[in-house]
Each structure stands twice: as C-alpha cells, then as structure tokens.
Amino acid sequence: MAKLMATSLLTLLISVVPAQATPWDKLDSAQLEQKLTEKFSEGKYSPKGADSCLMCHKKSTKVMAIFDGVHGDMSNSKSPMAGIQCEACHGPLGKHNRGGKEPMISFSPDSKLPAETQNSVCQGCHNDPKQMAWHNSTHNLEEVACSDCHNVHAAKDPALDRLTVNDTCTSCHTRAKADMNKRSSHPMKWDQMTCIDCHNPHGSMTESALIKPSLNETCAECHADKRGPFLWEHAPVMEDCSSCHTPHGSVNDNLLKSRTPQLCQQCHADDGHASRMTSQAGLDAFSAGKSCLNCHSKIHGSNHPAGSNFAR
Ligand code: HEC
Ligand code: HEC
Ligand code: HEC
Ligand code: HEC
Ligand code: HEC
Ligand code: HEC
Ligand code: HEC
Ligand code: HEC
Ligand code: HEC
Ligand code: HEC
Secondary structure: OHHHHHHHHHHHHHHHOOOOOOHHHHOOHHHHHHHHHHHHHHOOOOOOOHHHHHHHHOOOHHHHHHHHOHHHOOOOOOOHHHOOOOHHHHOOOOOOOOOOOOOOOOOOOOOOOOHHHHHHHHHHHOOOHHHHHHHHOHHHHOOOOHHHHOOOOOOOOHHHOOOOHHHHHHOOOHHHHHHHOOOEOOOOOOOOOOHHHOEOOOOOOOHHHEOOOOHHHHHHOOOHHHOOOOOEEOHHHHHOHHHOEOOOOEOOHHHEOOOOOHHHHOOOOOOOHHHHHHHOOOOHHHHHHOHHHHOOOOOOEEOOOOOOOOOO
16 A cells, blocks of 8 residues: 555656756756857847747746736837847757757756856846946855846746845845844834845945945934934944844844843943942842943933933
8 A cells, every 4th residue: 555655656746747858958067058159159049039939938827927027028129029039038049949959048046057157148238337236246256146036037026026025035045034033123024124225136335235335324324313423422333333233133122232231341341330230130220121221321322411421
C-alpha cells in the first residue's frame, strides 16, 4: 500500500512539473552567454515581431500580460512594442523557433545569465540621469537584477505600487521584515509607509542608499521638529538620530535602541547625579518607566532660556 502511494505520488509530481528540457538547459552560464553573443552578431530578428513569438507563447497569461503594461504600449514610440517588440528584450529570434535549438535572453531569478548581462538590456533604454547612482549601488555590486524587483510582464509592476513595494523588498530583506513587525516601528506593516520613503532602491550617494545626503536629513523629511535649530542643542541629536533610534523596529518604545537610563549612560558616565538617581530604585522621578526623561523631557533640544539641561 505504502509503495503504491509512493508511486502515484511520483507520477503526480512528474505530471505537475513541466519538465520541458531544452537543449540550452545543459549550457553553463559562460557557454550560454557565448551562444547569445553569437546570436546577436548574426542579428536574425524575426520579420513578424511579436506574432512570431506568440504562436508558441500566447498560452502563457504571464507572457500576454506585457500588453497591459507600458512595455506593451504601441502608442509610445519609445516602447519596445513600437519597435522590434519582444526581441528588444529577449534578443533576436535566430533559430529559437526551430526545434528549440537556440536560447533566448531570459530574466527570471533562475536565469543563468549574470545580472549584469540581464541589466544591460534594460539599461539600453533606461539610461537617464535618474539611473546614475545604480552603478555604484550595493544592489548592483551584489548582482541584484532589475527584474528581481521589476515585473514587466504585468499590468502594474508591483515595485511601483505603494501597497506592494514593501513585499518586493522584504522578499529578500527578511531582517527588515522582522523588525517592522516589532512593538515599535515605522508604520510599514500596513503599508502606510514604505522602504522607499527612506531608501532609493537604485542607490544613492549616502551609505545605506538613503534618499537624502545624510541620515539626519532623511529623518527630517518627516520629523522636521527634531532638527532644530534649538537654543540648547543636544549634540547627538544634531549629529546622528541613530545614536538613540533604530529606523526599522525595536522592542523598546519610540524605536529606541535601548531603554533609559542605559540609553543615556552609554555616553553619560555614571558619576554625576545620574548615578545617584539610578541607584535609588523606585525613586519617584523614575516612575512610569521614563527614568531620566522625567526631568530631561526635551531630549531633542530646548528653546527655553533656562533649558540647557533639557528639562524644559
Ligand atoms: C516554435 C515555438 C516557439 C517560438 C516561435 C518561440 N518560442 Fe520561445 N520558447 C519555446 C520553447 C519550447 C521554450 C522552452 C520551454 C519554455 O520555457 O516554455 C521557449 C522558451 C523561451 C524563453 C525562456 C528561455 C529560458 O531560458 O527559460 C523565452 C524568454 C522565450 N522563449 C522567448 C521567445 C521570444 C521572445 C520569441 C519570439 C521572438 C519566441 N520565444 C518564439 C518555443 C518557442
Ligand atoms: C521590456 C522587456 C521585455 C519585453 C519587451 C518582453 N519581455 Fe518577456 N520577459 C521579460 C522579463 C524581465 C522576464 C522575466 C519575468 C519574471 O520576472 O519572471 C520575461 C519573461 C518571459 C518569458 C518566460 C516567462 C515565464 O513563464 O517564466 C517568456 C516566454 C517571455 N518573456 C516571452 C516574451 C514575449 C513573447 C514577448 C513579446 C510579446 C516578451 N517576452 C516581451 C522582459 C521582456
Ligand atoms: C526598448 C526600450 C525599453 C527596454 C529594452 C526596456 N524598457 Fe522599461 N520602459 C520603456 C518605456 C518607453 C517606458 C515608459 C516610460 C517612458 O516613456 O519613459 C518604460 C518604463 C519602465 C518602467 C516604469 C514603468 C511604469 O509603469 O511607469 C520600469 C520599472 C521599467 N521600464 C523597467 C524595465 C526593465 C526592468 C527592463 C528590462 C527587463 C526594461 N524596462 C527594458 C522602454 C524600455
Ligand atoms: C531593489 C529593487 C529594484 C531594483 C534592483 C531596480 N529597481 Fe527600478 N525601481 C524600484 C522601485 C521601488 C521603483 C519606484 C521608485 C519610486 O516610486 O520612487 C523603481 C522605479 C523604476 C523606474 C521608474 C521611475 C524612474 O526612476 O524612472 C524605472 C524606469 C526603473 N525603476 C528601472 C530600473 C532598471 C533599469 C533597473 C536595473 C538597472 C532597476 N530599475 C532596478 C525598484 C528597483
Ligand atoms: C533579490 C533580492 C533583493 C531585493 C528584492 C531587494 N534587495 Fe536590497 N539588498 C539585497 C542584497 C543582496 C543587499 C546587500 C546585502 C545586505 O545589505 O543585505 C541589499 C542591500 C540593501 C540596502 C543596503 C544598501 C547599502 O548601500 O548598504 C538597502 C538600503 C536595501 N537593500 C534596500 C532595498 C529596498 C528598499 C528594496 C525594495 C525596493 C530592496 N532592497 C530589494 C538584495 C535585495
Ligand atoms: C524611516 C526610514 C527607513 C525606512 C522606512 C526603512 N529604512 Fe532601511 N535604513 C534606514 C536607515 C537610517 C538605515 C541606516 C541604519 C544605520 O546606519 O544605523 C537603514 C539601513 C538599511 C539596510 C542596511 C543595513 C541593515 O540594517 O541591514 C537595509 C538592508 C535596509 N535598511 C532595508 C530596508 C527595507 C527592506 C525597508 C522596508 C521594509 C526599510 N529599510 C525601511 C532607514 C529606513
Ligand atoms: C516618510 C516620513 C518619515 C521619515 C522619512 C521618517 N519617519 Fe519616523 N515616523 C513617521 C511616521 C508616519 C511615524 C508614525 C507617527 C505616529 O504613529 O504618530 C513615525 C514615527 C517615528 C518614531 C516613533 C515611533 C513609535 O514607536 O512611536 C520615531 C522614534 C521615529 N519616527 C524616528 C525616525 C527616525 C530616526 C527617522 C530617520 C532615520 C525617521 N523617523 C524617518 C514618518 C517618517
Ligand atoms: C539622545 C538620544 C536621542 C537622539 C540622538 C534622538 N532621539 Fe528621538 N527620542 C529620544 C527619546 C528618549 C525619545 C522618547 C521621548 C519620550 O518618551 O518622551 C525620542 C522620541 C522620538 C520621537 C517620537 C516622539 C515624538 O516626540 O514625536 C521621534 C519622532 C524622534 N524621537 C525623532 C528623532 C529624530 C528625527 C532624531 C534625529 C534628529 C532623534 N529623534 C534623535 C532620544 C533621542
Ligand atoms: C551618543 C551619546 C549620547 C547619548 C546616548 C545621550 N547623550 Fe546627552 N549629551 C551628549 C553630549 C555629547 C552632550 C554635550 C556634553 C557637553 O556639552 O559637555 C550631552 C548633553 C546632555 C545634557 C546637558 C548637559 C549640560 O552640560 O547641561 C543632558 C541633560 C543630557 N545630555 C541628557 C541626556 C539624557 C537624559 C540622555 C538619555 C535619554 C542622553 N543625554 C543621551 C551625548 C549623549
Ligand atoms: C529628578 C530630576 C532628574 C532626573 C530623574 C535626572 N536628572 Fe539629570 N539633571 C537634573 C537637573 C535639575 C540637572 C541640572 C543640575 C545642575 O545644574 O546642577 C541635571 C543635569 C544633568 C546633566 C548635566 C551634567 C551633570 O551631570 O550635572 C546630565 C548629563 C544629566 N543630568 C543626565 C541625566 C541622566 C543620564 C539621567 C538618568 C539616569 C538623569 N539625568 C536623571 C535632573 C534630573
């Protein structure tokens, strides 16, 4: 009985996997690239454009979905569909249609082609100044492909939709995903905020590909009140919000890296009054878990003439 079940499971698996082996499946990535380069130099494009592809590929709803998006828009003179159509991205047809003798440029995450090769196809059309930062971006250097984020065979590219872009990013960035579900976080869980409110997916001049020239300026986009100027400035606030906050999520309130008083005592040696305060557990001043903040409540800075200690 067990054996019978195993056999039928196997049959089931075989019939589910469309094991359509192709001659180019056997090529390694270098051979594949070589083959495609030859094909390009022969330059045998199909005179019938997309029609010649669709005779075999129109059964796939995914393939057909390109006609619902910008790349399938024939009225845009720059769109592939107004030119050599499918072959603008997948390369010349050559003998691909004859018994599957030749491969096409493929893009999916399991494509054997290096990301750089795949990306160069997209960059043939997308080379405007907005793409400038890409070259030095971590994503480029880590061989992330344009099509790892973008889906061109779709009516609406999920990377361009505020309601789905977080999913695109967290499909790789699992730690950021875990963080955004912590007790304190930016409201990304329900997509009111997205990763690209702070990051440029194509890279930027800043470390961590932030949208502004510095971390503090990025935060100030939305939290301008914390930027000052203040009459009395708290040095770390002016220098680096991330000396106290973590941007993605924290188990502490207010995205704090640690709780008071430890947070403060990283920098403020426990020799002043602060040490006396902390050694007296249960002191009123430390009630409600606010610790140092009970008195130093204007922690980001103060505009009060007597606010040098951030107490008002
Ligand atoms: C005679 C039928 C036929 C024609 C015409 C045809 N293809 Fe294919 N194509 C196939 C088969 C068979 C495969 C391999 C199985 C599969 O992935 O569906 C394939 C695979 C592909 C792949 C995936 C390659 C990979 O490595 O996974 C792409 C991309 C592709 N074709 C694009 C095109 C384009 C673009 C055209 C037109 C310029 C075209 N095909 C014309 C039959 C055809
Ligand atoms: C703007 C560039 C572009 C154009 C134009 C384009 N494709 Fe694609 N194609 C892609 C990318 C990128 C993928 C990988 C999709 C993904 O992310 O899985 C892809 C995937 C495919 C696949 C594999 C799909 C699968 O089921 O996994 C086929 C087949 C294909 N395209 C055929 C076509 C045909 C036929 C046309 C013309 C009607 C066309 N493509 C036009 C970029 C393009
Ligand atoms: C033949 C030129 C061409 C190629 C090749 C091409 N694109 Fe495009 N792409 C366009 C045009 C035209 C638009 C429409 C916007 C415009 O007019 O600038 C566009 C728009 C886009 C957009 C914005 C989509 C939107 O809905 O606004 C994305 C994202 C994009 N392309 C990604 C890609 C990726 C990824 C590739 C490679 C797989 C690629 N493109 C290859 C011509 C091209
Ligand atoms: C890490 C994910 C990711 C990668 C990799 C990526 N993009 Fe994007 N791209 C995005 C997101 C997200 C947006 C939307 C940006 C916005 O709305 O501010 C976008 C926007 C775009 C746009 C439309 C807006 C514009 O800037 O013109 C184009 C075109 C585009 N990308 C092309 C590319 C190309 C070409 C590549 C590869 C060289 C690429 N992208 C790589 C995520 C990515
Ligand atoms: C295909 C996987 C993949 C996807 C999808 C992806 N990333 Fe990345 N990303 C990486 C890899 C790999 C690195 C480098 C290793 C690391 O820092 O985790 C990276 C690094 C980063 C960094 C650090 C950059 C730096 O210069 O230090 C940021 C920020 C980032 N990604 C944001 C995003 C955002 C925003 C999105 C969605 C629009 C996104 N990523 C989508 C793979 C991906
Ligand atoms: C409120 C702004 C903000 C948002 C929203 C945001 N980030 Fe970040 N992210 C930052 C800052 C700031 C840093 C640099 C952290 C540092 O230097 O301490 C960073 C660092 C990173 C890094 C590199 C360092 C690391 O922690 O691995 C990655 C990857 C990253 N972010 C991915 C994401 C992803 C994915 C999302 C969406 C789920 C996202 N970020 C949302 C501000 C943000
Ligand atoms: C695109 C806008 C935006 C940017 C940029 C931004 N924030 Fe926020 N921030 C928000 C929003 C929205 C909330 C939630 C406010 C609320 O719930 O009332 C928030 C909440 C917070 C909170 C309180 C969290 C809590 O649990 O109550 C802190 C702390 C914070 N942000 C710090 C930062 C820091 C540090 C940066 C820079 C790395 C930053 N923010 C960048 C929009 C932003
Ligand atoms: C010295 C540590 C420290 C630094 C540096 C710091 N913060 Fe805070 N931040 C705190 C503390 C502590 C709280 C909680 C205040 C409370 O409970 O009253 C807080 C709360 C917040 C809040 C949520 C409550 C509110 O007042 O809206 C935001 C937003 C915030 N900080 C943004 C920033 C930004 C932006 C920067 C950089 C310009 C920054 N913080 C730098 C310690 C710091
Ligand atoms: C990253 C280091 C750092 C952290 C964390 C930090 N501070 Fe500070 N703080 C400083 C520096 C630097 C000064 C300026 C010292 C000076 O001018 O002598 C300062 C100044 C102050 C002052 C004013 C001192 C004076 O001379 O009047 C008070 C009060 C203060 N901090 C309280 C706090 C409290 C409360 C916390 C925790 C919520 C905290 N600080 C967290 C670095 C830090
Ligand atoms: C009961 C109120 C109160 C609490 C709680 C409190 N402080 Fe203060 N703190 C003050 C006052 C008032 C001053 C100004 C003292 C002076 O000018 O002599 C001050 C001064 C400071 C200064 C300036 C230099 C110094 O040591 O005199 C620092 C730094 C400081 N506090 C840090 C902290 C930290 C860290 C905590 C939490 C562990 C804390 N304070 C808790 C009231 C408080």
